[in-house]
Amino acid sequence: LTMVNHSTPETEFVLHCVIGPEQRTYTIALLVLIYLVSLIGNLLVILVIQMNHRLHSPMYIFISTLALIDLANSTTLIPKMVADIQFEAAVVPYGACILQMYIVYNLEQMESLLLAFMALDRYVAVVYPLRYNSIITKKNVYIVVIVLPVFAFLVHSPFVVFASELSFCRTNILPYCFCEYATMVQISCNNDPKYLTLLSMVVIVLGLCPLVLIFLSYTRIVVAALKISSSDGKSKVFSTCFTHLLVVGLFYFPLLTSYILPGAGVKLSAEAYNTMVIVGNVVPPMLNPVIYSFRNKEIKNSIFKILRGKRMAPEATE
Template identity: 35%
Template structure:
C-alpha cells in the first residue's frame, strides 16, 4: 500500500453524521428510508420513460439519464453509512476512500452537466420551437450525454490521481460520512498546494461553466416567454421549466453552501456544512423524482400505468 500511494496510513475512519449514541438508530432509519425512496422513485421514472413511447423525446431522455445518475450518486455514500452502522465499524481502506471520492464527484459532475443539457433542451424548445426536432436530434442527445460522461470521468480522474500522490502519516479520522476531498486534504502531511490550485481552477471551471450555461438559457427563455401575449401561454411555458428550475436551485444552492461559502472555510466539521452535504448527496436525488413527476402530467400518467401494471401482475 505504501509503495502505491506513498501513505503510511492504510485506512481511514469515518465519524459519520453524529457521535451521539442516542442519535445513531434514528439516523440509520432516516438514511435507510431516504435511500429506498431514492432508488424506488428514480427507477420508477426510468421504467416509465422506457415503457411509454410518448416519452421518447429528448427532454425525457435526459431525465432518464439524470434518474440513473441520482441512483448511482446515492449508492456511493448511503450504503456505506448503513453498513458501518450495522457492522459497528467506521473504517474504510485508503483505496476504498479514493474510489468513493472518485464516484461521488463523478456523479456530481454528471448531475451538473445533465442539468445544463436539460436547460439547453428547454431553451431550444421554447425559443426555437419550429426547429426543435431538427436541432435536438437523437445523435446530438446521445453525443451530449456521452460527452458529459467522458469529461466527468477525466475531471475526477485528475483529482483522484493527485490525491493518491499525497502522504497521510498522522491523523486518519475523517469528520464526515463519506470521503470528501476537503477533509482528506486537511489530513495530508504533504504539500497540497497543487491539489488546491487544480480544484480552484479546473474544478471550479467544471462547476461554474454549466451553471453559467443554465443562467444564459433561462434568461433567453424568460425573455421569450414574456413576449407571449396570452397569460395562459406564458404560464404553460413557465410550468414546463418549473420542475427543472426547482432541481437546479436545490442542487446548486447546497453545492454553494458547502464548497463556496467563505464563512464556513469549507469545514466539514460544522453541523451546517454537514447538513448541506446531506442535502445534495442524499435529499436532492430523493426529491428529484417527486419534483419532476408532480408537475408533469405526462410523466404522472406513465408512472400510474407502471404502478397499476405491477399491482395487477402481483
C-alpha cells in the same frame, strides 16, 4: 470513538460521521426514507420511459439519464453513510476510499453538465420551437449521454493521482460521512496549496459555468413566457422554471460552497461541511423524479397505465 493519531498512513481510513447520539436515530431514519423515495422514484422513471416507445424522445432520454445518475449517486452514498452513522465509525481500505471519492465526483460532474444540457433543451423548445427537431436530435442527445461519463472520468483522474501523493502521518480519521478529497487533504501532512487549488479550479470552471448557463437559459425562457398571451400558459412556464431552479439550487449551492471555500483557505466546521455535501448529494436525487418527471402528463399517464396493468401503446410509424 477515541480520536487517536495513526502512524500507518496509506492502508486504511476511519470514517467518523460527526453526528450527535441524540440525532443518530432521526438522521438514519431520514436517510433511509430519502433513499427509498429516490430508489422507487428513479427506478419508476427509468421503467416508464423504457417501456413507452413514445417517450423515446430527446427530452425523455435526458430525464432517464438523470434518473440513472441519481440512482447511482444515492446507492453509492446513502447505504454506506447509514452504516457509518449506526456504528459511529467505519474502517475503509485506502483503495476503496479513493474509488468512492472518484465515483461520487464523476456522478456529481455528470449531473451538473446534464442539468445544463436539459436547460438548453428547454431553451431551444421554448425560444426556437420550429427549429427544435433539427437542433435537438436523438443523435446529438445520445452523443451527449455517451460523452458525459468519459469527460467526467478524464477530468477527475488528477484527483486520484493527487490523493495517492498525500501522506497521513498524523491521523487517518476522516471526520466525514464518506470518502471525500478535500477532507483527505485537510488531515494530510502535505502543505502544498496545489491540492485544494485544483479542486477550486475544477469546481469554478465545471460547476459555476454550467450554473450560469442554466440561469441564462431559464431567464430567456421567462422572457419568452412574458410574451405569451394566455395566463395559464404563463403560469405553467413560471411554475416549471421555479421548480427546476429550486432543485438546481439544492444541488449546486451546497456543493459549490463546500468545494470552493476550502480551496480559498476558508475552513468550515465538520458539521457544516457534512450537512452541505450531504444535502447536495442526497436531496436532489429524491426531488428530481418529482420535479422533472411526475409533473409531466405523459409520464403520469404511463405510470397509471402500468399500475392498472395496461400495455403501453406501440411506437408510432413515422
